[in-house]
Amino acid sequence: MGNLLKGWNSISLVKRIIIGLIVGIVLAMTVPQKVAGIAIFGSLFVGALKAVAPILVLFLVTSAISQHKAGQKTNMKTIVVLYLLGTFLAGLTAVIASFMFPVTLTLVEGAQGVAPPSGVTEVLKTLLMNIVSNPVTALSSANYIGILAWAVLLGLALKGAPDTTKTFIQNIADALAQIVKWVINLAPFGIMGLVFDTVSTNGIGALAEYGRLLVVLVGTMFFIALVVNPIIAFVMMRKNPYPLVFKCLKDSGITAFFTRSSAANIPVNMTLCEELGLDKDTYSVSIPLGATVNMAGAAITISVLALAAVHTIGIQVDLPTAIILSVLSAVSACGASGVAGGSLLLIPLACSLFGIPNDIAMQVVGVGFIVGVIQDSCETALNSSTDVLFTAVAEFAEWRKEGKEIKITKAEKARA
Numbered sequence: 001m002g003n004l005l006k007g008w009n010s011i012s013l014v015k016r017i018i019i020g021l022i023v024g025i026v027l028a029m030t031v032p033q034k035v036a037g038i039a040i041f042g043s044l045f046v047g048a049l050k051a052v053a054p055i056l057v058l059f060l061v062t063s064a065i066s067q068h069k070a071g072q073k074t075n076m077k078t079i080v081v082l083y084l085l086g087t088f089l090a091g092l093t094a095v096i097a098s099f100m101f102p103v104t105l106t107l108v109e110g111a112q113g114v115a116p117p118s119g120v121t122e123v124l125k126t127l128l129m130n131i132v133s134n135p136v137t138a139l140s141s142a143n144y145i146g147i148l149a150w151a152v153l154l155g156l157a158l159k160g161a162p163d164t165t166k167t168f169i170q171n172i173a174d175a176l177a178q179i180v181k182w183v184i185n186l187a188p189f190g191i192m193g194l195v196f197d198t199v200s201t202n203g204i205g206a207l208a209e210y211g212r213l214l215v216v217l218v219g220t221m222f223f224i225a226l227v228v229n230p231i232i233a234f235v236m237m238r239k240n241p242y243p244l245v246f247k248c249l250k251d252s253g254i255t256a257f258f259t260r261s262s263a264a265n266i267p268v269n270m271t272l273c274e275e276l277g278l279d280k281d282t283y284s285v286s287i288p289l290g291a292t293v294n295m296a297g298a299a300i301t302i303s304v305l306a307l308a309a310v311h312t313i314g315i316q317v318d319l320p321t322a323i324i325l326s327v328l329s330a331v332s333a334c335g336a337s338g339v340a341g342g343s344l345l346l347i348p349l350a351c352s353l354f355g356i357p358n359d360i361a362m363q364v365v366g367v368g369f370i371v372g373v374i375q376d377s378c379e380t381a382l383n384s385s386t387d388v389l390f391t392a393v394a395e396f397a398e399w400r401k402e403g404k405e406i407k408i409t410k411a412e413k414a415r416a
Contacts, residue, residue: 013187017254020188024195031196039197042258045190048183049264054139056180056267058151059173060284065155066166067281074282075394082390083294084330086232090224090296091329094303095322097220102311103213103304105367142263144292148285173284180267184255191258210371213308217375220300221382225249229389236397243408244392248272248385256384257377262291265384272388276408283391290387297379298333298343299326301368306350309364315354325353343379344368 008016027038130138130145138146158165226245233241251272256265266287273283303325310317317325332346344365351361368375396406 009185013184016188017191020190020192021195021258024192025199027192028196028199031200039193039200041189042191042193042195042197045183045186045193046259046261046264048186049180049259049267050142050261052176052179052183053263053266054142054144054147056173056176056270057144057288058139058147058154059169059176060270060280061148061151061288062155062158063166063169063173064281064284065152066158066161066169074279074285075391075398076282076286078394078397079282079286079391080289082232082236082394083290084334086224086229086386086390087294087296087299087333088326088330089228089232090220091299091303091333092323092326093224093228094220094300094329095307095326097216097223098304098307098311099317099322101212101216103216103308104312105210105213105308105364144263144288148288148292152285177267177270181271184268184271187255191255194258210367213304213367214371214374217300217304217371218378220304221297221378224296224300225253225382225385229386233389233393236393237406238400239396239406241393244396245389247276247408248389248392249381251275252388253381253385257381260376260380262380262384262387265380266291269384269388273391276388276392278392278395282395286391286394287387290391291384293334294387294390295333295343295383296386297382298346299329300382301343301375301379302329302332302346302350305344305347305364305368306354308367309347309351309356309360310354313356313360315356317354321353325350328353344372 011019024038031038130143131149133141133143133146135146135150137143138150158169230241230245233244237244252265252269255268256262259265269287269290270283273287274280306325306329307317329350332349333343347365347368348358348361351364352358399406
């Protein structure tokens with residue numbers, strides 16, 4: 001048994017995840033859906049990541065800020081600009097794609113009982129209230145805006161604390177990071193369970209009617225991931241961006257695709273940043289922040305579905321309104337983490353820009369729930385992998401200015 005475990009662990013995590021993916025699909029097609037013993041692996045995996053992520057973020061950010069010395073450089077300003085720029089460009093690209101490939105919908109009921117926010121003001125108010133949330137409540141409800149706020153305040157307050165106190169906090173953060181590594185090592189089994197549950201429950205038949213919508217949604221997300229983001233990375237690094245882009249998609253995007261939670265993927269992204277050799281003082285703050293405000297995928301979803309409603313009703317849209325929609329979708333996407341239901345429930349905000357009645361807008365939300373099994377997975381993969389990409393790009397840009405060599409792949413590191 002020991003040799004078997006040793007051989008299994010010697011296989012790269014990505015290859016093990018692919019094995020788990022294939023096994024999950026095969027089981028979903030051959031084993032009855034009611035075999036809960038398989039699906040439970042997925043629930044346990046995501047549950048474990050979600051359980052450890054909030055407290056990990058609290059201690060990592062607190063430790064990073066408390067030990068930050070005056071004059072020590074971080075790249076947070078650049079990272080925040082990249083997050084906002086990437087989200088806006090995603091919304092703008094989605095608008096252009098929707099005009100090039102207009103989609104009309106067969107509207108369905110299916111979003112009854114959910115209450116979307118009444119405007120951007122309500123979204124921003126929710127975010128501000130989350131900042132001042134009780135810290136215990138923030139941890140128990142995985143309110144990352146509140147956790148970040150308390151972590152920053154605690155870090156600043158502990159800057160003058162004795163070194164022994166700071167070391168203790170760092171030791172707790174390191175212990176939590178080790179727990180995360182243990183959980184991530186079980187990802188193949190978790191993804192097997194997630195794939196089994198998804199395929200056996202939903203199948204693909206329900207998605208056929210909305211194939212064109214999915215092509216526009218997923219195609220735009222791929223365009224952002226493989227064209228727009230690499231251009232941004234190249235401008236910053238002056239180096240072929242694709243090794244870094246593909247590494248982020250492989251190591252972060254794959255797990256995010258199946259967990260469908262940027263928050264659950266925070267520990268995965270932390271591990272990837274460590275592997276890339278990034279500054280812990282920076283990524284321990286930028287990764288949790290990215291999971292709340294870097295929402296390119298959400299901006300795409302909001303723009304595409306809102307314009308699908310526009311095309312279905314036959315409303316004419318001029319260029320200024322389209323640009324306003326891009327800005328609105330970007331702002332709304334940044335607030336998606338503060339609204340129950342995420343990006344789908346922000347679609348009525350965009351629809352209101354065109355005077356579309358709320359009952360029709362909520363039917364569009366219902367369509368979103370139908371295609372969500374694919375849309376939400378791709379959206380999360382884009383969002384989460386971009387958190388690492390932009391964090392790395394900002395630091396690598398500084399390395400370039402300082403004359404340091406940027407080494408991303410194992411081959412590059414071996415040559416060095």
